[in-house]
Amino acid sequence: MKKKKASVIDEAKERWERAYAGEPVQEIDFTTVSSEPVKPLYTGEDAAGLDSLDDLGFPGDYPFTRGVYPTMYRGRLWTMRQFSGFGTPRDTNGRYHYLLDHGQTGLSVAFDMPTIMGYDSDHPRAEGEVGRCGVAIDSLRDLEILFDGIDPSKITTSMTINAPASILLAFYLCAGEKKGVRFDQMGGTIQNDILKEYIAQKSWIFPPEPSMRLITDILAFCADHVPKWNTISISGYHIREAGSTAVQELAFTLADGFAYVEAGIKAGLDVDVFAPRLSFFFNAHLDFFEEIAKYRAARRIWAKRMRGKYGAKDPRSWLCRFHTQTAGCTLTAQQPENNIVRTAFQGLSAVLGGTQSLHTNSMDEALNLPSEKAVRIALRTQQLIAHETGVINTIDPLAGSYFIEAKTREMEEQAEEYFRKVEELGGVVKAIEAGFFQREIGRSAYEYQKAVEREQKIVVGVNRFQVEGEKIEIPLLKIDPEVEIEQRNAVRKVRADRDNDKAARELARLPEAARGGDNLMNVILDCARCYCSEGEIIAALKEVFGEYQEPAVF
Amino acid sequence: MARKIRVLIAKPGLDGHDRGAKVVANALRDAGMEVIYTGLHQTPEMIAESAIQEDVDVVGMSILSGAHMTMFPRVMELLKQKGAAYIKIVGGGIVPEEDVGKLEALGVAKVFGPGTDTRSIVAFIEKSCAHTA
Numbered sequence: 001m002k003k004k005k006a007s008v009i010d011e012a013k014e015r016w017e018r019a020y021a022g023e024p025v026q027e028i029d030f031t032t033v034s035s036e037p038v039k040p041l042y043t044g045e046d047a048a049g050l051d052s053l054d055d056l057g058f059p060g061d062y063p064f065t066r067g068v069y070p071t072m073y074r075g076r077l078w079t080m081r082q083f084s085g086f087g088t089p090r091d092t093n094g095r096y097h098y099l100l101d102h103g104q105t106g107l108s109v110a111f112d113m114p115t116i117m118g119y120d121s122d123h124p125r126a127e128g129e130v131g132r133c134g135v136a137i138d139s140l141r142d143l144e145i146l147f148d149g150i151d152p153s154k155i156t157t158s159m160t161i162n163a164p165a166s167i168l169l170a171f172y173l174c175a176g177e178k179k180g181v182r183f184d185q186m187g188g189t190i191q192n193d194i195l196k197e198y199i200a201q202k203s204w205i206f207p208p209e210p211s212m213r214l215i216t217d218i219l220a221f222c223a224d225h226v227p228k229w230n231t232i233s234i235s236g237y238h239i240r241e242a243g244s245t246a247v248q249e250l251a252f253t254l255a256d257g258f259a260y261v262e263a264g265i266k267a268g269l270d271v272d273v274f275a276p277r278l279s280f281f282f283n284a285h286l287d288f289f290e291e292i293a294k295y296r297a298a299r300r301i302w303a304k305r306m307r308g309k310y311g312a313k314d315p316r317s318w319l320c321r322f323h324t325q326t327a328g329c330t331l332t333a334q335q336p337e338n339n340i341v342r343t344a345f346q347g348l349s350a351v352l353g354g355t356q357s358l359h360t361n362s363m364d365e366a367l368n369l370p371s372e373k374a375v376r377i378a379l380r381t382q383q384l385i386a387h388e389t390g391v392i393n394t395i396d397p398l399a400g401s402y403f404i405e406a407k408t409r410e411m412e413e414q415a416e417e418y419f420r421k422v423e424e425l426g427g428v429v430k431a432i433e434a435g436f437f438q439r440e441i442g443r444s445a446y447e448y449q450k451a452v453e454r455e456q457k458i459v460v461g462v463n464r465f466q467v468e469g470e471k472i473e474i475p476l477l478k479i480d481p482e483v484e485i486e487q488r489n490a491v492r493k494v495r496a497d498r499d500n501d502k503a504a505r506e507l508a509r510l511p512e513a514a515r516g517g518d519n520l521m522n523v524i525l526d527c528a529r530c531y532c533s534e535g536e537i538i539a540a541l542k543e544v545f546g547e548y549q550e551p552a553v554f
Numbered sequence: 555m556a557r558k559i560r561v562l563i564a565k566p567g568l569d570g571h572d573r574g575a576k577v578v579a580n581a582l583r584d585a586g587m588e589v590i591y592t593g594l595h596q597t598p599e600m601i602a603e604s605a606i607q608e609d610v611d612v613v614g615m616s617i618l619s620g621a622h623m624t625m626f627p628r629v630m631e632l633l634k635q636k637g638a639a640y641i642k643i644v645g646g647g648i649v650p651e652e653d654v655g656k657l658e659a660l661g662v663a664k665v666f667g668p669g670t671d672t673r674s675i676v677a678f679i680e681k682s683c684a685h686t687a
Contacts (some may be wrong), residue, residue, distance in 0.1 A: 114568065126568075128621035203570050241573070333667055453673060552576075552591050
């Protein structure tokens, strides 16, 4: 085919521009959910200068824009990993078996608020909260029940736990050990991303410095003893849920990642020893194309920095491997069945963006924890994408799209601007202390709310297409108040039945270990083995590390 | 000049989801109210204490963790004990329909669920406080 002269193409473009300008357009904002303007048309000019190797590359090759592995889903589908947990460990064990029977391929633990915040189920601050947001875990005994009938050498588990991550990791490893599985045979992830707690999720216990020490201890321990474990799931999901834009999610997450890399190096670890086991966790939000561009930009940015700035030599250190969850904050309590459709679109964008693992929300989650029926539909949503849509047949199918490539590059550049701002503030920890991220996120959240109230942003069923006098007609999960009583009794029994001399001796080692430089994982494992409770271990560490107080700004 | 309506926005219990609380706090402040935000991880005792010290007209509690049937009644009981039962209580977050009825029966003036327009919260508080202005 003869190449058209540039002037002929320009003329055609000008004809279109005139035709476009001559027609009425809808009186709406043509912006993404993050309020980024979108042009009516993207052409080759918008993707000009894109180098096929330096900017795109091939799947599994630097800079990984097109995917972290050479085969992607032709080799292996993403892991279908539904975040799950409620009530007692026995209740949740039941849900895990249900999900595995229905085709889930990885496990993901949601803990209750007392467990997340380091309190045992019988602590006064746990009252009213036990088993409500997730499963209650007080000791190794609970984790043994949670994984009853599950072989940790055959399946990987992700645990959404941050401040007490070291303890839950210890419980998990000891539970496997008791089944005859070695530490080096177990694979999984702990979220363990404390920086984003101060920024967004807000489930901290200790201040930043001792928290980073716990994290670098985990990096070192796992590098030596649990090589298949992803030590951090550097998260943007929660930043986005707190109301950030897509670029803020991208930039703040990667900035946190850089901070962990720097902390690991500062702690004396070789970057290639721990970086291959850093992983990420992104949101899959409403704007379909913005999300796909975001994931591609993330891979490219991470690869460039890890190889360039941090000098990592192992290609596995350059990989931005990530889990994705569809956006909980976009679910509506009104007409909950619509959430099935939202989740399907969001899940699809994550797959087209090359995610390694995916959680799809259930339709009832604006109201409650997922019912069995709702979570089955959510899992089926992934299976429909995987087995019926055909999108897995080819890798990174949207590459070369003028819009996608322009948007990928634009988001990368916008993220770089944020990296500069964070550096000017003295790095992530200083920026947190200055309230930088929190204010950015709060402002985005408020502006979005105002846009919704002005109907500049439409929420179907809420500010448009409402149903008057709607009645909710889907089954809803109920947490039995007995759960709290049962858990309180259970933890008291564990404390009564264990060798209390041994438990006391192990707990007594914690404060000195915390003050010193030894790897805390060793002492924590010893405490776990003799059934010290999570609350007891945290209380001992609090004595030395103190507690974090947030400046209450809005 | 009528005194500004004073509102305490509180996050009871261990729940760390503060997006909604902060959006509401901003909306009330933009509407001309004095807003005090307690920050996270407040016990009922801390909330009651702040409400009285800050001399507020309204306490708005945001709770998404499912612990609302423990937290709301406890705060209201404490305010009553301290002679501050006149303070109006509103709430938001994730509260199942059947619990909304129970809370309102206990004296919570209004529970604002997901999807609420902040203008309706402003209007409700202004109307509730009209007689004391």
